[in-house]
Amino acid sequence: MTTPTAKRLGHRSERAATMKIDGFRGRLIRADHTDYDTARAVWNGAVDRRPHVIARCIGTADVVAAVRFARDHDLEIAIRGGGHNVAGTAVCDDGIVIDLSAMRAVRVDPADRRAWVQGGALWGDVDHETQAHGLATTGGIVSHTGVAGLTLGGGVGWLMRKHGLTVDNLLAADIVTADGERLRASEDEHPDLFWALRGGGGNFGVVTSFEFRLHPIGPTVLAGPILWGATDSGEVLRFYRDFVREAPIELGTVVRFGTAPPIPAIPEDLHWRPVMIVGTCYAGPIEDGERALRPLRAFRTPLLDLVGPKPYVGFQSALDSTVVHGWNYYWKSTHLPELSDDLIGVIADHAFSCSSPRSYVAMFHLKGAVSRVAEGGTAFGNRQASHAITLDGAWRPGEDFGDRDTAWARGFFAALGRFREGVYVNFLGGDEDPDRVREAYGASVYARLVDVKTKYDPDNVFHHNQNIRPRVE
Numbered sequence: 001m002t003t004p005t006a007k008r009l010g011h012r013s014e015r016a017a018t019m020k021i022d023g024f025r026g027r028l029i030r031a032d033h034t035d036y037d038t039a040r041a042v043w044n045g046a047v048d049r050r051p052h053v054i055a056r057c058i059g060t061a062d063v064v065a066a067v068r069f070a071r072d073h074d075l076e077i078a079i080r081g082g083g084h085n086v087a088g089t090a091v092c093d094d095g096i097v098i099d100l101s102a103m104r105a106v107r108v109d110p111a112d113r114r115a116w117v118q119g120g121a122l123w124g125d126v127d128h129e130t131q132a133h134g135l136a137t138t139g140g141i142v143s144h145t146g147v148a149g150l151t152l153g154g155g156v157g158w159l160m161r162k163h164g165l166t167v168d169n170l171l172a173a174d175i176v177t178a179d180g181e182r183l184r185a186s187e188d189e190h191p192d193l194f195w196a197l198r199g200g201g202g203n204f205g206v207v208t209s210f211e212f213r214l215h216p217i218g219p220t221v222l223a224g225p226i227l228w229g230a231t232d233s234g235e236v237l238r239f240y241r242d243f244v245r246e247a248p249i250e251l252g253t254v255v256r257f258g259t260a261p262p263i264p265a266i267p268e269d270l271h272w273r274p275v276m277i278v279g280t281c282y283a284g285p286i287e288d289g290e291r292a293l294r295p296l297r298a299f300r301t302p303l304l305d306l307v308g309p310k311p312y313v314g315f316q317s318a319l320d321s322t323v324v325h326g327w328n329y330y331w332k333s334t335h336l337p338e339l340s341d342d343l344i345g346v347i348a349d350h351a352f353s354c355s356s357p358r359s360y361v362a363m364f365h366l367k368g369a370v371s372r373v374a375e376g377g378t379a380f381g382n383r384q385a386s387h388a389i390t391l392d393g394a395w396r397p398g399e400d401f402g403d404r405d406t407a408w409a410r411g412f413f414a415a416l417g418r419f420r421e422g423v424y425v426n427f428l429g430g431d432e433d434p435d436r437v438r439e440a441y442g443a444s445v446y447a448r449l450v451d452v453k454t455k456y457d458p459d460n461v462f463h464h465n466q467n468i469r470p471r472v473e
């Protein structure tokens with residue numbers, strides 16, 4: 001219900017949003033602007049929010065000006081990095097979007113193996129620049145995902161078992177706080193804030209740039225998917241469980257259950273056929289990868305085996321066309337322990353019963369370097385879990401799979417109930433119980449995050465996110 005006060009505030013904030021922002025040099029995009037609908041759209045087409053203004057920043061000074069303006073005029077703030085989050089928190093109704101999508105620069109120091117990345121960059125930008133030097137850091141497995149949101153939540157990807165989560169490779173971040181102050185956070189500067197930024201999401205300010213540690217990768221790596229028919233999935237999963245338990249940490253795998261996507265690499269007769277895919281990427285010498293993958297590739301004669309040497313930067317965008325901007329998405333997610341026969345039974349029973357041919361399940365194998373960092377070493381929770389699974393309803397605008405695949409994801413999630421071991425905060429959807437944010441961190445990490453939030457954002461200015469509420473003194 002809209003109260004008279006909220007109504008008054010709404011009118012006031014609407015008026016404020018038509019004003020000029022002192023010291024702002026980027027673009028202000030309002031509802032009457034021809035780019036408004038494109039600028040407010042996020043990756044998830046099911047999210048339809050109408051901010052008063054989108055402040056597309058071109059530098060840190062713009063971010064400072066936008067934060068101060070929003071605070072002075074009581075405007076709701078959403079922060080947009082890559083705009084990829086399934087919950088759509090990058091855009092708000094009314095209020096202001098502090099949009100970093102024009103800040104995508106990446107600078108690499110190959111001698112020192114470091115990269116400086118602006119807060120609106122996508123992973124494709126980072127891989128492109130770092131791979132020019134045969135370097136990389138752990139990033140997402142879809143190249144159009146934003147660096148900022150992914151990093152601030154933790155960052156899982158092909159390289160994590162060898163090189164750690166994205167946050168384990170974060171060396172420093174430049175941030176604009178709720179007071180419009182610029183701070184640099186690192187092990188030596190505001191270490192409490194630096195700890196919180198490594199998993200605590202966009203709760204502490206607007207990050208304008210990140211500094212990452214890089215590692216020699218490729219540029220050619222052994223990588224690719226192996227496909228089996230859906231009816232074999234229980235048996236293949238049991239083999240996979242034993243295989244990954246012993247696999248070297250260089251081997252990153254993500255299992256995908258769904259239909260075979262109609263991409264050029266997959267022969268047409270397999271397109272749309274229900275399959276279990278094990279995606280692989282080996283972060284080490286090709287010959288070692290060949291040896292490590294041999295048993296998996298030989299199991300039960302796969303329908304298709306596309307593992308081979310390929311450019312890492314190309315592999316990083318191989319899935320892009322399977323998760324297109326503007327389709328509708330509904331996700332449920334949880335971390336899982338090692339796959340027991342029981343758990344495999346639940347997965348095999350539900351994974352293929354969605355309706356939309358575009359819906360899928362993705363299951364990342366964690367462990368390795370992820371679980372070697374002590375719990376609480378950064379703000380990423382549940383480091384001992386074995387897998388992060390997302391149950392992803394996906395359908396195109398105008399298709400009527402939405403209700404059925406939302407019910408499918410919820411039903412599958414409920415069936416996983418007794419196996420749940422926390423959750424990755426970046427895989428949480430927009431309709432989750434607030435307790436799930438606590439679940440993402442566990443009690444002690446969450447309590448520490450509340451301390452840092454209370455210190456740096458006591459008024460909860462940055463709350464349009466998976467919110468950590470400050471303590472009310």
Ligand SMILES: Cc1cc2nc3c(=O)[nH]c(=O)nc-3n(C[C@H](O)[C@H](O)[C@H](O)COP(=O)(O)OP(=O)(O)OC[C@H]3O[C@@H](n4cnc5c(N)ncnc54)[C@H](O)[C@@H]3O)c2cc1C
Pocket residue numbers: 042043078079080081082083084085086088089090100119120139140141142145146147148149150151152153154155156157201202203205206207208323426427464465466
């Ligand atoms: C298709 C797909 C594939 C994915 N694959 C992976 C994967 O492989 N690995 C993985 O770890 N995750 C993955 N994710 C999840 C991903 O980490 C989150 O969606 C993440 O939020 C995306 O970052 P973004 O910058 O695009 O987010 P946005 O939607 O722009 O922002 C989400 C939130 O992040 C915060 N935020 C964004 N930018 C800033 C900033 N500059 N400063 C402060 N806060 C900011 C804000 O709170 C904002 O509400 C995937 C998501 C999708 C949709």
